[in-house]
Amino acid sequence: MTREQIINLLNLDLSWEYAAMIQYIQHAAMLTGPEYFAIIDEELEHAQNEHEHAVRISDQIQYLGGVPTVVVAEIKTSLDNVEMLRQDLQAEYDALARYLQRIEQLEAMKLYDVAQVIREIALVEQEHIIDLEKSLGIQKVK
Numbered sequence: 640m641t642r643e644q645i646i647n648l649l650n651l652d653l654s655w656e657y658a659a660m661i662q663y664i665q666h667a668a669m670l671t672g673p674e675y676f677a678i679i680d681e682e683l684e685h686a687q688n689e690h691e692h693a694v695r696i697s698d699q700i701q702y703l704g705g706v707p708t709v710v711v712a713e714i715k716t717s718l719d720n721v722e723m724l725r726q727d728l729q730a731e732y733d734a735l736a737r738y739l740q741r742i743e744q745l746e747a748m749k750l751y752d753v754a755q756v757i758r759e760i761a762l763v764e765q766e767h768i769i770d771l772e773k774s775l776g777i778q779k780v781k
């Protein structure tokens with residue numbers, strides 16, 4: 640993997656962070672019903688976390704000699720409360736999978752410092768997964 644390739648991959652991650660932030664803001668506004676009040680606050684907190692991730696990844700891209708993208712990845716929405724939460728959870732599964740791969744790639748390049756930043760972000764995505772799985776009432780024990 641070249642430095643240019645890893646910069647491109649981090650820019651892909653960045654565009655998904657922008658999308659996640661916007662998606663959470665929009666879903667927080669659209670979720671409705673008394674049982675969703677706590678979840679709306681959760682979604683707004685997630686939006687803030689994704690904003691922080693975008694800032695941290697932008698800084699790492701600049702540090703590596705790249706230019707942070709302004710491209711926003713695909714945003715999913717629905718008029719159905721549960722469908723919105725499912726869309727958010729799927730985006731988090733995808734984000735965590737991307738970051739676990741990115742940590743491996745960065746460490747293979749001995750970019751342990753950048754890998755550490757991604758590791759910290761990955762942990763927050765795992766927390767987002769736990770929040771959304773609980774909000775959706777997903778029982779993982781079979």
Ligand SMILES: [Fe+2]
Pocket residue numbers: 656659688689692734760764
């Ligand atoms: Fe994120």
Ligand SMILES: [Fe+2]
Pocket residue numbers: 659685689731734763764767
């Ligand atoms: Fe997230």
